[in-house]
Amino acid sequence: MLSERRLKVLRAIVQDYVGTEEPVGSKALTERHNLGVSPATVRNDMAALEDEGFIAQPHTSAGRIPTDKGYRLFVDKLAGVKPMTAPERRAIQNFLEGAVDLDDVVARTVRLLAQLTRQVAVVQYPSLTRSTVRHVELLSLAPARLMLVLITDTGRVEQRMVDCPAPFGEASLADLRARLNSRVAGRRFADVPGLVEDLPEAFEAEDRGTVSTVLSTLLETLVEENEERLMIGGTANLTRFGHDFPLTIRPVLEALEEQVVLLKLLGEAKDPGVTVRIGHENAHEGLNSTSVVSVGYGSGGEAVAKLGVVGPTRMDYPGTMGAVRAVARYVGQILAES
Amino acid sequence: MLSERRLKVLRAIVQDYVGTEEPVGSKALTERHNLGVSPATVRNDMAALEDEGFIAQPHTSAGRIPTDKGYRLFVDKLAGVKPMTAPERRAIQNFLEGAVDLDDVVARTVRLLAQLTRQVAVVQYPSLTRSTVRHVELLSLAPARLMLVLITDTGRVEQRMVDCPAPFGEASLADLRARLNSRVAGRRFADVPGLVEDLPEAFEAEDRGTVSTVLSTLLETLVEENEERLMIGGTANLTRFGHDFPLTIRPVLEALEEQVVLLKLLGEAKDPGVTVRIGHENAHEGLNSTSVVSVGYGSGGEAVAKLGVVGPTRMDYPGTMGAVRAVARYVGQILAES
DNA sequence: TCTGGCACTCGCGCGCCGTGAGTGCCAGGA
DNA sequence: TCCTGGCACTCACGGCGCGCGAGTGCCAGA
Numbered sequence: 001m002l003s004e005r006r007l008k009v010l011r012a013i014v015q016d017y018v019g020t021e022e023p024v025g026s027k028a029l030t031e032r033h034n035l036g037v038s039p040a041t042v043r044n045d046m047a048a049l050e051d052e053g054f055i056a057q058p059h060t061s062a063g064r065i066p067t068d069k070g071y072r073l074f075v076d077k078l079a080g081v082k083p084m085t086a087p088e089r090r091a092i093q094n095f096l097e098g099a100v101d102l103d104d105v106v107a108r109t110v111r112l113l114a115q116l117t118r119q120v121a122v123v124q125y126p127s128l129t130r131s132t133v134r135h136v137e138l139l140s141l142a143p144a145r146l147m148l149v150l151i152t153d154t155g156r157v158e159q160r161m162v163d164c165p166a167p168f169g170e171a172s173l174a175d176l177r178a179r180l181n182s183r184v185a186g187r188r189f190a191d192v193p194g195l196v197e198d199l200p201e202a203f204e205a206e207d208r209g210t211v212s213t214v215l216s217t218l219l220e221t222l223v224e225e226n227e228e229r230l231m232i233g234g235t236a237n238l239t240r241f242g243h244d245f246p247l248t249i250r251p252v253l254e255a256l257e258e259q260v261v262l263l264k265l266l267g268e269a270k271d272p273g274v275t276v277r278i279g280h281e282n283a284h285e286g287l288n289s290t291s292v293v294s295v296g297y298g299s300g301g302e303a304v305a306k307l308g309v310v311g312p313t314r315m316d317y318p319g320t321m322g323a324v325r326a327v328a329r330y331v332g333q334i335l336a337e338s
Numbered sequence: 339m340l341s342e343r344r345l346k347v348l349r350a351i352v353q354d355y356v357g358t359e360e361p362v363g364s365k366a367l368t369e370r371h372n373l374g375v376s377p378a379t380v381r382n383d384m385a386a387l388e389d390e391g392f393i394a395q396p397h398t399s400a401g402r403i404p405t406d407k408g409y410r411l412f413v414d415k416l417a418g419v420k421p422m423t424a425p426e427r428r429a430i431q432n433f434l435e436g437a438v439d440l441d442d443v444v445a446r447t448v449r450l451l452a453q454l455t456r457q458v459a460v461v462q463y464p465s466l467t468r469s470t471v472r473h474v475e476l477l478s479l480a481p482a483r484l485m486l487v488l489i490t491d492t493g494r495v496e497q498r499m500v501d502c503p504a505p506f507g508e509a510s511l512a513d514l515r516a517r518l519n520s521r522v523a524g525r526r527f528a529d530v531p532g533l534v535e536d537l538p539e540a541f542e543a544e545d546r547g548t549v550s551t552v553l554s555t556l557l558e559t560l561v562e563e564n565e566e567r568l569m570i571g572g573t574a575n576l577t578r579f580g581h582d583f584p585l586t587i588r589p590v591l592e593a594l595e596e597q598v599v600l601l602k603l604l605g606e607a608k609d610p611g612v613t614v615r616i617g618h619e620n621a622h623e624g625l626n627s628t629s630v631v632s633v634g635y636g637s638g639g640e641a642v643a644k645l646g647v648v649g650p651t652r653m654d655y656p657g658t659m660g661a662v663r664a665v666a667r668y669v670g671q672i673l674a675e676s
Numbered sequence: 677t678c679t680g681g682c683a684c685t686c687g688c689g690c691g692c693c694g695t696g697a698g699t700g701c702c703a704g705g706a
Numbered sequence: 707t708c709c710t711g712g713c714a715c716t717c718a719c720g721g722c723g724c725g726c727g728a729g730t731g732c733c734a735g736a
Contacts, residue, residue: 025729038679043730061685061729101498103567137487139473149475149487149495157487159495160439229441235573236591253574363698376710381699399698399716678736685730692722699716706709 002052008035009045010054011078014066018316023063068279068313071291075276075317082318084326088116092326096334102126102156106231109307109331114234116323119311120256122294124230124266126154126304126335133184133192136218138177143167146210148217154299154335162217165209172207176214189222228263228305232256241312251286256310266306269294274321279313289313293320297328299335307331340390346373347383348392349416352404356654361401406617406651409629413614413655420656422664426454430664434672440464440493444569447645447669452572454661457649458590460600460632462568464492464642464673471522471530474556476515481505484548486555492637492673500555503547510545514552527560566601566643570594579650589624594648604644607632612659617651627651631658635666637673645669 002010012033016024026039026046035042046064049055054070057063066074084092095112099105106123113121137149146162179202183195196215200208235256238249255261261284268283269275274295280288287310294308307328309320340348350371354362364377364384373380384402387393392408395401404412422430433450437443444461451459475487484500517540521533534553538546573594576587593599599622606621607613612633618626625648632646645666647658 023729027729039729040679040681041677044678047731057730059687062687063729134479135477135485137475137477139475139489141472147473147489149489151477151485151487151497157495157497159489159493233595236588236595239588239591250574250577253577257571257574361698365698377698378710378712379708382709385700395699397716397718400718401698680735681733683730683732685728687728688726690724690726694721695719697716697718699714701714702712704710704712706707 002049005035005037006045006049007073007078008033009042010049010066010070011074013046013049013055013064014071014074014078017065018314021314023058023065025063028063066314068281071278071313071317072281075278079318081274081325082322084322089326089330092116092330093333096330099334102154105331105334107233109327110231110233113307113309113323113327114237116327117309117311117320118234118240119237119309119315119320120232120234120252121307121309122230122232122256122262122266123307124228124263124305126152126156126299131156131304132186132188135185136177136180138173138180138214140168140170140173146173146214148214148221150218150221154304158221160217160221162214164213166206168207168210172203172210176203176211180218192222193219230259230262230266232262234309237311248289252290252310255284255286265292266294266308269296269306269308272296274325275308276317276321291315291317293317293324295324295328297332297335299332340387343373343375344383344387345411345416346371347380348387348404348408349412351384351387351393351402352408352412352416355403356652359652361396361403363401366401404652406619409616409651409655410619413616417656419612419663420660422660427664427668430454430668431671434668437672443669443672445571447665448569448571451645451647451661451665452575454665455647455649455658456572456578457575457647457653457658458570458572458594459645459647460568460570460594460604461645462566462601462604462643464490464494464637469494469642470524470526473523474515474518476511476518476552478506478508478511484511484552486552486559488556488559492642496559498555498559500552502551504544506545506548510541510548514541514549518556530560531557568597568600568604570600572647575649586627590628590648593622593624603630604632604646607634607644607646610634612663613646614655614659629653629655631655631662633662633666635670635673637670 009029012029012035013024016029016032026042029035029042030037030039046055050064053067054073055064056067058065092112096105096108099108106125109123110121113123131152131154133150134153135151139147139149141147144164144167146164146168148160148162150158179199180196184192187195199215200211203211235253238252241248265282265284269277274293277292279291282288282290282292289312290310291313292308292310294306296306298304308324311320347367350367350373351362354367354370364380367373367380368375368377384393388402391405392411393402394405396403430450434443434446437446444463447461448459451461469490469492471488472491473489475489477485477487479485482502482505484502484506486498486500488496517537518534522530525533537553538549541549573591576590579586603620603622607615612631615630617629620626620628620630627650628648629651630646630648632644634644636642646662649658
């Protein structure tokens with residue numbers, strides 16, 4: 001186990017390195033933090049920390065930089081979450097309250113997160129799976145063609161075309177619409193399949209084919225939407241990454257374009273609070289030199305989607321975690337109100 | 339006026355520079371293109387071209403590179419549009435045909451354009467202004483709260499909440515829905531205002547307030563949607579920009595995040611065919627070292643939105659223009675079918 | 677266990693210089 | 707008048723050598 005002082009040294013190294021972006025040496029450390037010991041002592045501690053794999057030297061006779069393992073220890077044990085100041089919180093709230101619809105909420109959230117953290121922001125659209133149905137609408141476009149519109153409690157709207165096996169009268173349509181809504185309105189998506197399976201039986205034989213088609217389209221929409229959408233922003237912040245650019249930034253941009261990758265990334269974080277994945281902890285190779293800070297958010301008490309930021313492993317973890325947590329909280333509020 | 343040969347020299351310079359990314363000298367030119375004259379002659383021509391401002395030297399005793407003006411002449415007079423090959427066209431068509439809904443069409447188009455041109459692709463969602471209304475739906479969410487859903491012929495769906503000044507009965511709602519649709523279904527957005535202005539008069543005095551509110555929300559939706567959405571992709575291609583990275587790429591990324599900027603960029607191109615804006619021709623400062631190749635596309639014969647790519651001024655104009663034009667054509671077909 | 681001292685390492689920045697691609701100009705020839 | 711070959715000149719680029727100094731490891735003494 002590392003002594004108290006060595007942990008202090010590690011914390012100081014992380015803080016300095018995050019601030020200066022340059023390897024930190026023993027002398028500079030003792031000058032900037034009053035550790036109460038001499039550089040020589042710190043050197044011994046650093047040697048020990050290096051043996052344990054928490055820090056490393058880019059090359060002999062240079063200062064030390066934290067390793068992924070070092071950041072991990074820092075995040076887990078040495079640093080808290082830095083809360084937002086009151087003015088910052090007010091600014092967040094004001095900015096988000098101006099949103100007019102769901103798209104706008106997500107767009108504003110992305111911008112906000114990117115600005116606050118000066119990193120790349122990723123916001124997942126509120127997921128359908130845990131949402132409830134607000135309304136299902138059926139429109140007749142042609143004798144044998146319907147449009148199915150699904151409206152969720154988060155304000156999201158999905159539409160699908162339905163080609164009917166047989167013409168479907170207006171009366172039947174109104175009937176189906178009414179029955180469908182009385183069964184599923186206000187219910188959770190997960191419960192919908194069980195609630196509608198016997199619905200075709202209530203109709204005349206000639207209409208059953210169409211009813212079944214409509215229902216399966218509805219269920220399909222619920223499932224398909226698990227391939228959820230997300231919005232990213234603040235990619236310009238990647239330019240602050242480092243000096244050895246092209247090599248670092250390219251794989252990150254590529255990863256960010258793969259929505260699948262990002263969704264997986266966000267999905268993996270199971271922690272109820274803020275989750276941090278550092279460097280090689282990220283499965284995707286292109287993100288091996290980045291850290292992902294994410295958290296769930298939702299309209300009720302329950303999380304329905306995730307949001308977070310992607311930045312260099314050398315990032316201000318306490319500040320970033322604080323910003324991510326605060327934004328998630330306020331987005332949740334906004335969603336609950338609308 | 340420039341002689342025939344000098345134009346040939348300019349064309350050769352552009353082609354070589356686009357290929358090699360390095361300033362091109364007189365000797366290399368005569369070797370790679372059989373111009374039928376000696377390097378010395380070419381040198382004289384180059385001096386003349388430089389006087390006219392078509393090419394420039396990065397520094398004394400280096401080769402020449404085209405200026406924005408040089409590229410402009412190249413695009414206008416010296417190069418055609420390189421058509422896609424048959425296999426390429428088939429690939430485009432196949433890829434786009436797999437799309438399941440409007441979002442998917444746009445997403446696939448972006449990916450496709452980015453891959454074909456190896457540049458940043460920008461695709462505007464089909465605009466509402468020139469579209470027609472397919473259906474307007476009204477749903478009652480609470481006694482004095484309605485949801486307005488607008489469905490367009492391009493398959494786009496917009497929804498808005500409406501808070502009514504007074505409770506609005508189901509019968510009135512059905513009446514309004516029917517009247518509204520009979521008037522506006524199939525009509526162009528631009529015509530809608532004139533078609534509905536006298537609608538409140540058909541209702542009882544107590545309902546008129548609500549009807550007016552609904553109508554103004556509808557009109558607002560049509561107008562507001564002029565702040566159209568777009569999707570971008572292929573930003574990883576920016577890493578191929580040049581060697582002097584951060585300075586070049588940063589403003590571009592920033593500009594790409596400003597949807598307003600991009601929409602203006604696309605909107606400015608009035609040409610019915612492919613439009614090219616080179617370097618400083620772009621109003622936005624961050625895009626001064628990029629060229630934008632854009633074109634309108636649409637479901638009918640008429641253009642309803644734009645798409646294009648953003649890349650370094652040093653790009654393969656004929657190829658890029660060909661790809662952009664081809665993709666626009668096929669997207670139009672897909673939209674017309676659905 | 678901590679400290680001051682000391683010898684050692686080695687990346688970085690700087691200046692120097694040779695190389696070679698490229699240029700402008702000029703005089704002679706078609 | 708236009709093209710050509712020749713010639714002197716320019717100057718960015720890359721390699722080399724070197725001194726500086728931050729930083730290290732180790733050791734003897736408190």
